[in-house]
Amino acid sequence: MYHRFVAGKVRQAFAEISAGNWEAMVAGMAPKFTYRFYGDHALSGERHTHEALRRWWERCFRLLPETRFEVRDVLVAGWPWHTKVATAVTVDVGLADGTRYQNVVHQFLTMRWGKITEVRTLEDTAVLERTLDRLAAAGIEEAHAAPITDEVPAAA
Template sequence: MYHRFVARRVRAVFAEISAGNWEPMVEGMASDFTYHFHGDHALSGERHTKAALRAWWERCFRLMPSPTFRVEEVLVTGPPWATRVATRVTVSAQILDGSDYENVVTQFLRMRWGKITEVRTLEDTVVLQRVLDRLAAAGIAEAHAAPITG
């Protein structure tokens, strides 16, 4: 029952993000958390504060307005004090140059008593880097900006 509740909540949060509201995701973080997006690009890096996480989401939405997150799979294991979640999500968006973007994201989360303590996000970095390079070439400097950390 608990695992189904967590999986439903994960799907609901992705639906909120797809609707333009990332705040439920930010508020789902524990007071002490790590959010790591793998790679070496404008969306990569590690964040430990809600302010940095909000700034990161703002950048995501500036670079790829109105993304859609289609949750393909959610796996949940462990008790409420040591829950682990794995997701496979397809993200799609129309980027600022008018082209379409689609990529597969996997996330590994750790939760404690309903709050997320760790997120590790892996996205096909080659696909993502190509889009960021195109945006930078079109004059959108933020596509090659340093990662948001903090």
Template structure:
């Protein structure tokens, strides 16, 4: 692994640590002016965002529904060079959900970075596990758990 790849891997791990500490804004700031952020699934957290404002609203929703989200990063695989870097991650997410239950899932994420800015994020986790949690939240009165996806 080149020095560049090690630096990128460390930055990705740091980004997950910052989000785990509640600072998702740093991740939004790392997005390029033109980007695609896709979270797979047909649910309140699914959909595709292409603006910083929509991404901020999405993170706000995530932390309202799944406060205190913590990420345990297992793998960060980096390839390419500064003008076209690809990153693949394997992460476990742990959450104390607002209804008092716990949520744990495996997340796989693919990122594309150009000259230090993220241009693409594709996130996939076990949607059945996530949807069960969102259904439970909606049944407990958290209507946002069944809201339309934030897209823009």
């Protein structure tokens, strides 16, 4: 029963993000957490603060507006004090240049008492990097920006 409840909450979180409410996901993070997106591009990096995670989601939706997630699989193991979750999710985005960005995302989460303490996100980075390169070539400089981390950006 607990595993089914957690799987439902994960599916609901992706539905919220698809509806543009990524703040619900940020609110689900524990006070101390690690959010890691693998790769070497504008969306990669590691964050440990709610503020950095908010800035990251804001960038995601500037670069990939109207992102839609379709959850394929949610696997849950463990108990409330140490829960592991694995997901397979497809992502589909209509881009400003008229093309589509489609990829498969795998996330591995650790939860403790209903709060997420760790997220590791793996996506086909070659597909993502080609998309970011196209956006940068179209004049969207942020597509080649440095990853967002916990460091506060310097004033320009």
